[in-house]
Every structure is written in structure tokens, then in C-alpha cells.
Amino acid sequence: MAKLHTQVDEARDHGEEVTVQWYGNPKRLRVLSAVCLWHRSGWPPLPIRWVLVADPKGKLPTQAFLSTDLTMTPARIVELFVWRWSLEVTCEETPRHLAVETPCQWSDLAIARTTPVLLALFSLACLMVYQWRERWDTLARSTAWYFKPQATFSDCLALVRRTLWAEDNYSDSTSEPDQGDRIKILPNTVGLNSRIAPDSRARFLLPLRESTMPEMPSDRSLLTHFSTLEDPRCAIKQRHRLNDMIAIAITGVLCGADGWVQIAEFGRAKQAWLERFLELPNGIPAHDTFGRVFSLIDPQVFETCFRDWVATLREILPGEVIAIDGKTLRRSHDRGKGLGALHLVSAWAADNRLVLGQIATEAKSNEITAIPKLLDLLLIQGCIVTIDAMGCQTKIAAQIIDQGADYVLALKGNQSTLATEVEEAFIDADAREYVGLDSQFLETVEQGHGRRETRRYRTLGDLSGVSRSAGWTALNMIGMVESEREIHGVTSRETRYYIANTGNDVSVFARAVRAHWGVENELHWSLDVAFNEDASRVRDPDARENLAVMRRVALTRLKHDDTKLGIQSKRLKAAWNEAYLEKLLFEAPKSTAQSSTSKSSNIRKT
Numbered sequence: 001m002a003k004l005h006t007q008v009d010e011a012r013d014h015g016e017e018v019t020v021q022w023y024g025n026p027k028r029l030r031v032l033s034a035v036c037l038w039h040r041s042g043w044p045p046l047p048i049r050w051v052l053v054a055d056p057k058g059k060l061p062t063q064a065f066l067s068t069d070l071t072m073t074p075a076r077i078v079e080l081f082v083w084r085w086s087l088e089v090t091c092e093e094t095p096r097h098l099a100v101e102t103p104c105q106w107s108d109l110a111i112a113r114t115t116p117v118l119l120a121l122f123s124l125a126c127l128m129v130y131q132w133r134e135r136w137d138t139l140a141r142s143t144a145w146y147f148k149p150q151a152t153f154s155d156c157l158a159l160v161r162r163t164l165w166a167e168d169n170y171s172d173s174t175s176e177p178d179q180g181d182r183i184k185i186l187p188n189t190v191g192l193n194s195r196i197a198p199d200s201r202a203r204f205l206l207p208l209r210e211s212t213m214p215e216m217p218s219d220r221s222l223l224t225h226f227s228t229l230e231d232p233r234c235a236i237k238q239r240h241r242l243n244d245m246i247a248i249a250i251t252g253v254l255c256g257a258d259g260w261v262q263i264a265e266f267g268r269a270k271q272a273w274l275e276r277f278l279e280l281p282n283g284i285p286a287h288d289t290f291g292r293v294f295s296l297i298d299p300q301v302f303e304t305c306f307r308d309w310v311a312t313l314r315e316i317l318p319g320e321v322i323a324i325d326g327k328t329l330r331r332s333h334d335r336g337k338g339l340g341a342l343h344l345v346s347a348w349a350a351d352n353r354l355v356l357g358q359i360a361t362e363a364k365s366n367e368i369t370a371i372p373k374l375l376d377l378l379l380i381q382g383c384i385v386t387i388d389a390m391g392c393q394t395k396i397a398a399q400i401i402d403q404g405a406d407y408v409l410a411l412k413g414n415q416s417t418l419a420t421e422v423e424e425a426f427i428d429a430d431a432r433e434y435v436g437l438d439s440q441f442l443e444t445v446e447q448g449h450g451r452r453e454t455r456r457y458r459t460l461g462d463l464s465g466v467s468r469s470a471g472w473t474a475l476n477m478i479g480m481v482e483s484e485r486e487i488h489g490v491t492s493r494e495t496r497y498y499i500a501n502t503g504n505d506v507s508v509f510a511r512a513v514r515a516h517w518g519v520e521n522e523l524h525w526s527l528d529v530a531f532n533e534d535a536s537r538v539r540d541p542d543a544r545e546n547l548a549v550m551r552r553v554a555l556t557r558l559k560h561d562d563t564k565l566g567i568q569s570k571r572l573k574a575a576w577n578e579a580y581l582e583k584l585l586f587e588a589p590k591s592t593a594q595s596s597t598s599k600s601s602n603i604r605k606t
Contacts, residue, residue: 382405401474
């Protein structure tokens with residue numbers, strides 16, 4: 001068989017023009033095809049048809065397809081490949097749309113358990129959309145920059161969601177004592193063979209109560225602090241009030257909307273309810289309008305409103321750990337415009353369980369310049385600030401001291417000389433068995449669910465062997481953490497080093513190190529799993545940052561609600577239960593301040 005790359009120019013210049021069905025639309029391609037023998041070592045020659053496909057405009061690279069079915073035409077071979085791609089996209093995107101796959105569900109057993117549920121949910125959503133087929137004409141949601149002739153599964157799921165949003169179907173336990181919150185479904189109204197009149201709307205969920213007007217918002221309520229924003233639009237273009245749009249957007253994110261299209265659909269589904277609180281002179285804005293307006297709002301001003309609201313929730317706690325860490329929104333990039341993914345540096349108050357503020361940067365490497373700006377915005381006096389190795393800088397340590405706080409900074413290769421000296425100091429002290437040294441030791445053990453984690457904390461107040469310590473403001477202790485993790489018989493070990501000015505108190509050191517992981521476990525993980533933040537494709541520089549602020553607004557409010565549900569379930573309940581939603585929006589959140597001490601089952605200190 002001849003090498004196909006020798007035929008590429010021939011396919012582009014002299015190939016036959018054919019028309020294939022490309023996602024429901026005819027597509028013109030130039031193809032060159034022939035039948036030949038494929039010679040494989042150790043196997044008899046195999047007759048195949050090869051097809052080279054070239055773009056007549058020359059914008060796309062030429063692709064080759066091989067088929068062992070010699071009776072198929074070149075156009076048919078290309079169409080079959082397009083169908084295969086549709087199947088792959090469906091199988092890849094459906095788990096994300098249905099929120100079935102999360103980081104804790106990647107084991108073989110979890111996949112085996114969730115796959116039947118996933119297929120059932122996929123089938124149920126498709127059947128429900130088929131019942132509502134009178135709405136197919138408006139099912140495919142296109143944008144100005146992306147025309148979609150046929151609906152995708154995400155469109156089907158959006159129709160199901162906005163229909164459920166429009167129903168007041170969640171029972172409120174306050175109106176039915178001792179019954180608990182639950183969904184009520186009318187029997188025998190949804191069946192696989194049920195028929196619905198063309199002009200009817202499939203109402204299969206029973207409305208349970210009529211919401212009442214809430215009390216006047218307090219100064220700690222959610223929407224009050226965003227009402228002072230100035231409208232960045234020209235007066236003649238203000239068909240929709242800015243306060244209305246912000247209220248709809250924040251409420252939509254609370255109720256499960258993750259982008260502008262879903263926010264607009266939520267607004268349409270809940271328009272009657274929203275009109276009780278908002279003016280809505282021209283109805284609900286289109287999703288393009290939401291995207292355009294939030295791209296005009298200054299993210300720093302929007303972030304200031306968020307910080308002002310958080311300040312009303314925060315309880316000042318001496319010694320509270322403020323963990324600073326960065327997170328990249330992985331799919332927020334726009335390579336066509338040379339725009340990198342958004343990177344946010346956030347400050348997390350461990351005991352209050354609050355995001356105190358955030359600063360946007362273009363890359364993780366810019367955290368060094370972003371952290372001082374973030375610290376300037378925060379009240380940290382009397383707190384302990386923890387930062388990973390990227391923020392282990394002399395100027396940052398000095399700024400923390402100047403603002404009246406203490407620091408615990410992770411130490412890695414970016415401070416290579418200091419890291420080597422600290423490591424050697426512990427090696428030397430261990431060889432001397434810490435006899436006669438200013439040292440403290442603490443061991444914690446946590447176990448459960450087939451996992452056992454042992455952490456050994458060691459501090460040294462004697463810095464005579466660390467010559468580089470003189471360049472660090474108020475540095476008076478170095479620390480080491482040895483972590484040993486055993487999961488189903490497999491053991492892994494890790495050693496980390498730190499510098500701090502908290503004094504040689506191993507309990508304070510251990511609490512700070514453990515509390516720092518709250519920014520990962522309670523903030524970043526929740527944003528990815530409950531809000532699909534990593535999957536967000538909002539790419540306008542200002543709009544994506546403002547949407548990220550609204551996610552943190554929603555997460556903060558949901559974490560400060562005492563309902564015994566996970567964040568995802570609370571978002572769904574807010575969409576279903578208007579009384580619960582009004583509570584989130586108009587009532588002052590309750591304090592959730594808690595001790596960040598270790599929850600270890602066994603602690604040994606020497």
C-alpha cells in the first residue's frame with residue numbers, strides 16, 4: 001500500500017467534491033479514494049478502501065479514513081465517522097451534565113454502581129423531552145457566535161431543569177410538622193407510554209404551598225450589598241435594571257445555574273416568583289444580555305461588594321487560621337484570543353468557613369505579586385496566615401507581621417538554600433534524639449473507611465543551624481510534618497517543612513497546618529464538584545471573574561445555612577422550594593464559626 005501522505009496534495013487539488021450529512025446539515029468536502037491491499041507483517045494482504053478528506057477552503061488539515069467494507073462510498077465512510085464522534089461526545093459530556101462523576105467516584109466499584117444510574121437518568125431525560133416535543137422548535141439554544149441546528153443533550157437537560165424549576169414541588173417541613181422535606185409526585189401521571197396533549201405542559205409534580213412575602217432584608221442579607229453597584233451601560237441601552245439582573249444571576253447560581261444560558265432559563269421559569277420582589281420592566285433578559293452586562297461590570301468593584309457582605313458574617317476569632325491559596329479555572333481560557341485560564345488567589349477563614357476575598361491573576365506564577373494585594377484588603381490582626389511554598393517570600397512574611405498577624409509558610413525548592421538548611425537541622429536533631437534541644441513533638445492518628453493516616457509534627461526553636469533565618473522577619477520556629485497514609489494495605493509517606501513565627505508550640509503549628517487544607521477541601525473541592533467551576537466556558541475576562549465571585553457568594557451562603565444537606569442538594573432544594581430560597585436570600589445567615597483543632601482519634605504530645 002502506498003504512503004497516503006504522498007496523495008495529500010492530489011486530494012486537495014483534484015479530489016472529487018461530495019456532500020455529507022454533518023450534524024444534520026450538508027457539508028461540502030473534497031475526497032480522494034481508492035481500493036488497495038494492506039500488507040501487514042505475518043498476515044495475509046487485506047483489501048481496504050482508503051479515503052482522503054480535504055477542506056476545499058484549505059483551512060483544515062487533510063484526514064485519512066480506512067474501511068474494510070469495499071462497498072461503502074467515500075461519503076458514507078465520512079458520515080459514519082461523524083456519527084461515531086457524536087456518540088463519543090454524548091458519552092463524555094452526559095456524566096458531567098448529570099453530575100454523576102465526581103473525584104470520589106472514579107474507582108472501579110463506583111463506576112460500576114453509577115453507570116446504570118447514569119444510563120437511566122439519560123433515558124429518563126430524553127423520554128421527558130420527547131413528551132414535551134411541542135417545544136422542540138425552541139429547544140436548541142444557540143448563540144451569536146455558535147449556531148446549533150439540532151438540539152444536544154445539554155439542551156434536553158436544560159428543558160427538564162427549567163420545567164422542574166417552574167414547579168413549587170418541594171414540601172416545606174414548617175408547613176407540615178414532623179414530616180421532613182420531601183418531593184411529592186402524583187401517581188400514574190408519568191409513564192413511558194403516557195400521552196400528552198400538544199398544547200399542554202407536562203405537570204407531573206404537585207405544587208404544595210404558596211410562598212409569602214419575606215420580611216424586609218437586614219444589613220446581613222445577601223442582595224443588599226450588591227444594590228449599590230453603578231450601572232456601566234449607556235442610559236439608552238438599559239432595558240433591564242442592573243439590580244434585577246444581579247438578583248436573578250445570584251439567585252440562579254444558588255439554584256443550580258452554572259452559566260448565562262441556565263441563569264436566563266431559571267429567570268424565565270421563576271418569572272412569576274421574581275416579579276414579587278423585582279421590577280422586571282421588560283421581563284427576563286436574554287442570556288447574551290447577562291453575559292454582556294457582566295462583562296462590563298468592574299470585577300474589583302463586584303468583589304468589594306462581596307467582601308462587604310462577608311465582613312458582616314465574620315466573627316473575629318483570635319488565632320484563627322487564614323489560609324491563602326490559588327485555584328485555576330481550567331476551561332476558562334480562550335486560545336483563539338490568546339487568553340489564558342483565570343487563576344484566583346483566595347483567602348479562606350478556617351474557623352468562620354468564609355472566603356474573605358480573592359484576587360485574579362493570569363497565571364499561578366503571578367501569585368507572588370497577588371498575595372500582598374490580597375493581604376492589603378483583609379483584616380488579619382491576631383490571626384495566623386498560612387501560605388503554600390509559592391508565597392514563602394521575605395516581603396510577604398514582613399507584611400503579615402506589619403499587619404499584626406503571625407505566619408506559617410510552607411518551604412520548598414523556591415527557597416532552596418533555606419529549605420536545605422531546615423532539612424539538615426532536623427536530620428542533625430534527630431541524630432541527637434532531640435536531647436537538650438528546644439523541640440516539641442505531636443502525633444495524630446485518623447482512621448476510617450479503610451484508611452489510616454498518621455501525622456507526626458516536630459518543631460524546633462533552636463535556629464542556630466539555619467543561617468538564612470536572619471533574613472526573615474520575626475522567624476522563631478521551624479517545623480516538620482511527616483505524613484504516613486495507609487489505604488487498603490498500600491502505604492505512602494511524605495515529609496514537609498515549614499517556617500513560622502508562632503513560637504515553639506507544636507499544638508499551634510499542627511492546628512495551622514491542618515486548617516490550611518480547608519481551602520482545598522471546603523472551598524476548591526466544593527466549587528469543582530457542586531458548581532462545576534473547572535468546566536465553565538465563560539471566557540470574557542471580566543464576566544468569568546464576576547461569575548466566579550457569584551459562585552463564592554452562593555457557596556458562602558449555602559455553607560452558612562444549617563439545613564442538613566450537602567451543597568449540591570441545597571442548590572436543588574433552593575430551586576424547588578421557594579420558602580427555602582427566600583430564607584437564603586432575605587434572612588441573615590447564622591454563624592458557623594467552629595474550632596479548627598484536629599479531629600484526630602488519637603493524639604500523643606511530647
